[in-house]
Amino acid sequence: MAGPVPDPGSLTVVTATPAAAITYPGAQRPARTRTVTSNGLDLAVYEWGPVDGPAILLAHGGFDFAGTYDVLAPMLAEHGWRCVSWDHRGHGDSAHAHLYSWSADVRDAFHVLESVGQERVVLLGHSKGGALMFELADACPHRITHVVNLDGLPSRNSWPDVAEHERTRMVASELTSWLDHRRSLVGRERKPGTLEELADRRGRMNPRLDPAWLRYLVPIGASEDADGWRWKIDPTMRFGGFGPWRPEWSMERMPSLAVPVLGMLGLELEVMGWGTRPEDVEPYLPPGAELHPLEGVGHFVHIEQPRLVADLILDFLDRRRDR
Amino acid sequence: MSPLETRHLQHYRATLALHRLSDGAGRPLLLLHGLGERTPERPPAYLDAWPGAVWGLDLTGHGESTVPVGGGYTAEILLADVDHAVAELGEVTVLGRGLGAYLALLIAGARPAQVHGAILFDGPGLIGGGVRPGSAWIADLDAHADERSPDPFALAELARDVRSIDYATTYVHLACAGSSLDAPICVSTVSRPEWLTAVVEEQGVLDQPLLDALAHYAAR
Numbered sequence: 051m052a053g054p055v056p057d058p059g060s061l062t063v064v065t066a067t068p069a070a071a072i073t074y075p076g077a078q079r080p081a082r083t084r085t086v087t088s089n090g091l092d093l094a095v096y097e098w099g100p101v102d103g104p105a106i107l108l109a110h111g112g113f114d115f116a117g118t119y120d121v122l123a124p125m126l127a128e129h130g131w132r133c134v135s136w137d138h139r140g141h142g143d144s145a146h147a148h149l150y151s152w153s154a155d156v157r158d159a160f161h162v163l164e165s166v167g168q169e170r171v172v173l174l175g176h177s178k179g180g181a182l183m184f185e186l187a188d189a190c191p192h193r194i195t196h197v198v199n200l201d202g203l204p205s206r207n208s209w210p211d212v213a214e215h216e217r218t219r220m221v222a223s224e225l226t227s228w229l230d231h232r233r234s235l236v237g238r239e240r241k242p243g244t245l246e247e248l249a250d251r252r253g254r255m256n257p258r259l260d261p262a263w264l265r266y267l268v269p270i271g272a273s274e275d276a277d278g279w280r281w282k283i284d285p286t287m288r289f290g291g292f293g294p295w296r297p298e299w300s301m302e303r304m305p306s307l308a309v310p311v312l313g314m315l316g317l318e319l320e321v322m323g324w325g326t327r328p329e330d331v332e333p334y335l336p337p338g339a340e341l342h343p344l345e346g347v348g349h350f351v352h353i354e355q356p357r358l359v360a361d362l363i364l365d366f367l368d369r370r371r372d373r
Numbered sequence: 374m375s376p377l378e379t380r381h382l383q384h385y386r387a388t389l390a391l392h393r394l395s396d397g398a399g400r401p402l403l404l405l406h407g408l409g410e411r412t413p414e415r416p417p418a419y420l421d422a423w424p425g426a427v428w429g430l431d432l433t434g435h436g437e438s439t440v441p442v443g444g445g446y447t448a449e450i451l452l453a454d455v456d457h458a459v460a461e462l463g464e465v466t467v468l469g470r471g472l473g474a475y476l477a478l479l480i481a482g483a484r485p486a487q488v489h490g491a492i493l494f495d496g497p498g499l500i501g502g503g504v505r506p507g508s509a510w511i512a513d514l515d516a517h518a519d520e521r522s523p524d525p526f527a528l529a530e531l532a533r534d535v536r537s538i539d540y541a542t543t544y545v546h547l548a549c550a551g552s553s554l555d556a557p558i559c560v561s562t563v564s565r566p567e568w569l570t571a572v573v574e575e576q577g578v579l580d581q582p583l584l585d586a587l588a589h590y591a592a593r
Contacts, residue, residue, distance in 0.1 A: 089514065089526070091443035139443065148386045148433070149445030153512065153530055157444070160511045189509035218546045225483045225547070232453040233460055235385040286385060293449055294540040299506050 074266035076356065077120040081127075086136065088161040094143035095136045095162055099127025105171040107163055108135040109179030111202070111322075113255070113283060115142030117270035118176075122352040125360035131172075131367075136162045138179075140284035142271055150287070152185075152295070159186050163193060172367065174198040176352060177322070181300035188303045196370060198363055199313045200351050201323065203304075204297030205330035224292050231288060238285045242278035245269070255289075255322055258348040297324070304334045310370035311339035314359065316347040323349035340366060375414055376429075379437070382457045390437035391458050392429045399425035399591075400489060403458055403465040405473025408498025408531050409523045411436030419583055420468075424591055428465075430458045432473075434524030444512065444526025448472075448501070448534050452479040459487050466590045470496025472531055474562065475541075478572060481558055482544030485551025490590030493560045493569065494583055500566040502533035536568040542575055549577035554593060559586040 080096035087093070096116045106126060108119050116135035123133040137144040139158055147154070159182055163171065173194050175183035180202015187197050243251070249264040256264065272279045304311065313335070319325055328343045335341060342362055344351055352359045376392035383389075394404070394416040402423050406412055412429030420427050431438040432451050455476050459465060466489050469477030474493035481491035512529040548557040559579040560569060573580050581589065 089443045139445070145442075146386075147443055147445055148439065148441030149443070149447075149450055151445040151447045151450075151530065153533070154443065154445030156509075157511050157513060160513060185509050186511075189511050218543055218550065221543055222482075222547050222550070229453055229456045229483055232384065233457065236383050293447065294535045294537040296537070303509065 072266050072269055074121070074263055076124070077266060078124040079120060079270075080116070080123070080135075084165075086162050086165045088139070088158040091139055091147055091158070092145045093136050093139065093158055093162060095134065095165065097135075098123040098133040099131050101132060103127075103130045103132035105132045105134055105166045105169065106198075107159070107166065107171050107173050107183075108133055109159060109173075109175035109182050110135065110138065110141070111175075111177030111179050113141070113287070113289075114176070114179075115271045115282075117142065117267060118350075118353065120266075120270075121356045122360055125356060126363065129364055132166075134162065134166050140287055142282055146284040146286075150284075152182075155182055156185050156189065159183070160190065163190070170195045172196045172198065174200070174363070175202050176200040177202045177324075177349065184300055184303040184307070187307055187309070191308060194309055196309050196367060197307055197311045198366070199311070200359065201314060201316045201326075201349050203313060203315065203326045203331050204300050204324050205326040206296075206298050221292055228288075228292070232286075235286055240280040240283070240285050242275075242280050245272075245279055248272055248279050248281060256350060258318065258320055259350060259353055263353060301331070301334045304339075305336050307336050307339075310366070311336055312363065312366045312370075313339065313341045314351050314362065315341070315343045316349050316351045316354070317343050317345055318348040320348045338370075376412070380461065382461055384433070384454055384457045387433050387439040387441060387454075389433065389439070389454055389457060390431040391461060392431070394427045394429055395420075397423065397425040397427070401426045401428055401462050401465050403455075403462060403467045404429040405455060405467060405469035405476050406430075406432065406435065407471030407473055407496030409435070409528050410470070410497060411523070420587070422584075422591070423587055425466075428458070428462060430455060432476075432527075434527035435522060437522075440520040440522050440524045444514075444524070444530055446524075446527050446530040446534070448475060448479065448531070448536075451476055451531075452483060455480045456484060459484055463487065464489050466490040466492070468492045468494060468587070470494050472496070472498030472501075474499055475501060475536060475568075478541065478544050478548075478558060481552070482547035485548045485557060486553075488548070488552070488557070490554060490586075490593070491548070491558050492583065492586045492590070493558065493562055493572075495562045495564055498531055499562065499564055499569070501531070501536040501568070503535065504537050504567050506535055507533060536566070538568055538571040541568040541572050545572055545575040545578060549575075559589065561586045
């Protein structure tokens with residue numbers, strides 16, 4: 051028997067500060083929301099722009115949610131693009147799953163892609179979402195016209211270069227901590243706090259982002275009850291982790307792409323960033339791919355410099371109609 | 374014939390069935406089934422000489438354990454299943470078949486003080502997805518309408534689960550560093566996929582037939 055899967059829609063949420071009460075320059079909530087069911091799991095899907103426009107499928111990064119495209123997506127939608135994004139399983143308003151994996155995220159992305167229609171689409175992703183879109187593009191080359199990657203190019207640099215005995219010790223500590231966490235999960239919830247506290251907590255992982263932006267995100271990515279605000283993300287999720295995966299394996303999906311590829315790298319090192327350098331990426335670029343290293347910009351390129359990033363994307367999509 | 378006892382362990386949203394198949398004095402043996410299998414109702418005959426109780430865990434998506442919605446299997450989440458059984462039983466010797474053999478290696482490295490010997494034996498899912506990812510592929514299975522066990526997503530995803538060599542051997546190093554045994558792992562398989570060939574070449578890993586391996590750990 052499957053255990054109960056919480057339905058975020060069934061939770062009683064007393065919203066003292068409705069999302070509409072907090073604004074941020076240029077940010078627009080999606081024009082349309084809907085649900086896509088991925089093998090029984092409900093995913094929250096959002097759209098900006100004309101429903102009959104050519105589509106861009108946008109994938110957010112780990113620990114984020116589709117609302118983090120509230121500034122970039124409207125800039126693309128203004129030019130006639132139908133921007134479609136979704137909260138990954140366990141994130142935002144999508145259902146919390148029993149299991150989370152890379153292949154499950156790719157499959158969920160595929161179901162959202164299928165829901166957009168049978169026309170070919172642009173795939174765009176930030177961070178983990180960028181690597182995810184490489185894999186989706188590689189699995190479904192017949193469904194895509196372009197791939198845009200926003201600081202989602204993991205490389206060997208992203209893997210600590212340490213001696214074997216040191217790595218063994220690190221893995222031991224990570225493993226024990228993760229298994230202890232798994233043993234303690236029954237009944238666990240995210241820590242509650244005020245709206246300001248949640249924004250501050252997020253700011254520790256996103257230190258370059260405008261505090262006003264972080265406050266804007268709270269009523270979207272968190273819900274409020276009698277204890278205060280809690281991020282909606284599944285409490286099983288945590289930073290770090292371990293596994294057989296090597297970051298460069300995602301990069302190795304890139305050379306096989308036959309469609310135009312646009313990549314951006316935020317060169318400022320920061321806590322959530324991957325430290326990838328242009329020279330790490332260049333050997334993997336397929337013919338005709340474009341790479342823009344962005345000086346003075348951190349990992350969240352589309353949030354720090356939305357106008358610059360939107361213009362690069364719009365120019366690329368306009369010029370590269372060689373699909 | 375049914376198990377002597379079945380306990381239900383809560384691994385967050387999943388309920389796991391842990392079956393007691395036989396009684397005995399001494400250290401229990403925890404049996405881990407292969408991919409697509411379930412805990413047998415009786416202990417296999419090759420365990421007749423094991424002095425302690427024999428237990429078997431149904432992994433997530435298998436046997437009487439929860440079949441989750443929407444897949445997403447990894448060996449690591451099943452390692453956490455096994456860890457829940459270890460938390461329940463205390464010190465154990467682990468015998469794993471196929472997929473369960475890989476999990477036996479992982480738990481030996483993850484909980485070396487509680488796992489007193491891990492025996493890796495042939496069974497379904499031993500190879501996994503090889504030492505590197507395969508071609509991109511989406512397991513889009515029509516598997517949500519019912520709760521079939523074994524879960525088709527488990528069969529599809531764990532058949533492609535990557536088992537890289539340095540990752541597998543890291544668990545050998547962890548087991549050796551934390552175990553009171555000189556050789557905390559024994560490979561008793563006939564099949565030797567790449568990850569297992571690498572494991573058996575490591576210090577602290579025995580290469581013995583199953584009955585010898587069982588006798589070895591029963592005596593320690």
